Amino acid sequence: MADPQPEETRPANGVPDPTRVDNGSEPSTVDAPVRWSGSAAVPAPAPKTPWWRRHQPPQPAPPAEPHDHWATTPAVDPWADQDTPWDSLALDLEGTEAEAATPKPAPPLPPATLDPTRLEQAAPAPPRTRIEPPAAPPAPPPPPVSKPSNRPPVAAPPPPTKNAPKLSRKERKRLKNAPQPTANRLPIQTRPPGPPGPPPGPIVNGRPLPAPPPWAPRQPARPLPPPRRKRRWGRRLALLSLIGVVCCCGLPFAWTQSPAAEQYPVTAALPDSFSDLQLRDTEETGPSGFAGVYRDARGKRVTVFGETGFRLTPGTDVRTRIEQAAADYGLQDVQSFDLGEFGAHERCGAGRDNGTSVVVCTWADHGSLATVLLTRRSITDSAELVARLREEVLSPG
Template identity: 40%
Template sequence: MPPPLPRRRAWGESAEPTPPPPLPVGPPEHQTPVDPWAGVDTGGWDLPSAELPPLPPLPPLPPLPPTMPHPTPPATRQWSGPPAPPVGSHPVSPAAAPRSPQVTGPRMPTRPTSPPAPPPTVPKQRRGRRSTPPPAAPPGWQAPKGYVPVPVRRRRRWPWLLLLTLACCCGCPAYYGFPISTQYPVQAALPAEVDDLKLRQDSRSTEAARQLENEVRREHLLAEGTFAGVYSTSGGKQVTVFGGTGFRFSPESDAEAEISRLTERYALEAAESVDTGVRGRHERCAVGRSDGGDVVVCTSVDYGSIATGVFTRLSVADSAALLNTLRAQIIQPKS
């Protein structure tokens, strides 16, 4: 019979020969015990011990306070079913098994629970009023002789504050805005006649008016329109008027600046203020000289226009009144 073929190595099996398994070791009870202290002299280990003094007696403990008896817990319900059948016996049906009486302990009465109390409500306090009433007079108190109680009236300041706020918010814009709305925007046009004055159309007067108009345009760069003209009467009075239209932020300052600009040309004296009777309109007049004769120069400025007149053979009051008449005919609200 041929020898068996060598076994083929499985997948992943090592080519090294498998070592033989170790020999099983018997249980320790079958081995001979070894004494580690065999042959060692252990007689010198018995050392004498020093005697310690006895401890003092401890003080007696204080007696414990009496304890309250622990309340007896209520009896619990016991199992009332049938007893377990003995081993090897047949089970008994629940209907045939005898029932033992149920033993229940005394039931504790249940106390009805009341709903939780709502949180206390705090009364709302009104602003500016006291939350608590004034203290009452003690019992038996009497007012002194001749005393008459007078109720104290509290002053309310909020209406005055409201009125002041309305006045500041509405009154101030209305006060300053009304003159502006009536004086701007405007337009200017020279009429042919104003009372007894007639506009001169000769070449000399026309050239003088053109030069004045260019000067107004050069001095007032923000002017929207300019005008200039020479008027005269049959009696020999002459009036030269010129000016421009456009919004002005400070009419009073512009009136003073215009008089200062014409002071050197007409050798003006100290200027005086003239009441125009119109809120927002300011007028200045001064006496000077031109072509060897006395003249009165007046300028009137409001939020929408400036008008200046040079008058001969008239007083300061008459010149101011005539300038107001001229500007009422020349300057009109823009439609």
């Protein structure tokens, strides 16, 4: 029975606690309530590492102190210091059934004879699971088969007789290491390798998994766009630069070297006299036009009129003007004549003006166009006279 505990007594309100000693050496027996804090436990500070050891690995922590195992703790008797509530007296107790006198054992029985029984066979063991090894690599190609030789077979050595001389140890060793003659038979041919099997799959739990099926290419859902062409800005820039240089420098140079540069621009001025002809009458036709009438002492007349300006197709202009004159004067036997310059054209034909026979000639170049009417002259003489008149009337500038 446990000892009764004294009841806890508390002083009345306003009465000091007689068991409390202020500023005493013993702490108060009243436990203060534990206040909850949300902060974690702060670990013990680790020793600081010098800056010159900052790149070294941290030192291992010291080994923990060995903990006593529960089996090594000695047993404690909870009743060791307790008084025994009764006296331990030696009591005379009656004997138990186990302590009664046991009868003598009976004699052993003779062994019984039993009929022999049929020994049952052991149950068959379950079939062992066969683990297929990974596929072996393909065998190398078989070596070339040597053709059988046509030599006769080598006879085996005769067996030793009883009266044969004994051989020494060296001779027996030499005969033992000597190569044996090969029999006359074909060598064993290896089986040709079969087709290579699929590569072995991964092994899980000691069993190889089946190889995955071959990958089949999947057609895209829609055709892919054509590849984008690379921009060749460098070549284009170089080509444009070359074209600009040719246009800026080549065209003016070609113009100065072409006959058109000598034919345009030009100015027209009728001379007062030409060959045996004298200027009789002139007519104002504007800043770019000219017209005049020449006569000689025998009454032959030459009438000229024309204009200056740039002409891109002088050959077409000559044909157009001679066709107009042919409609007015009924020209026949129209002929072309060479003026000796590239781009200068001349055509002449014979016709009639108010019953008088006339020759109409027209010249054209890149800078001028004129028509000349001549009386009492042939077509050839008129063409030569018009060519010289052109050189006298036109001047560059």
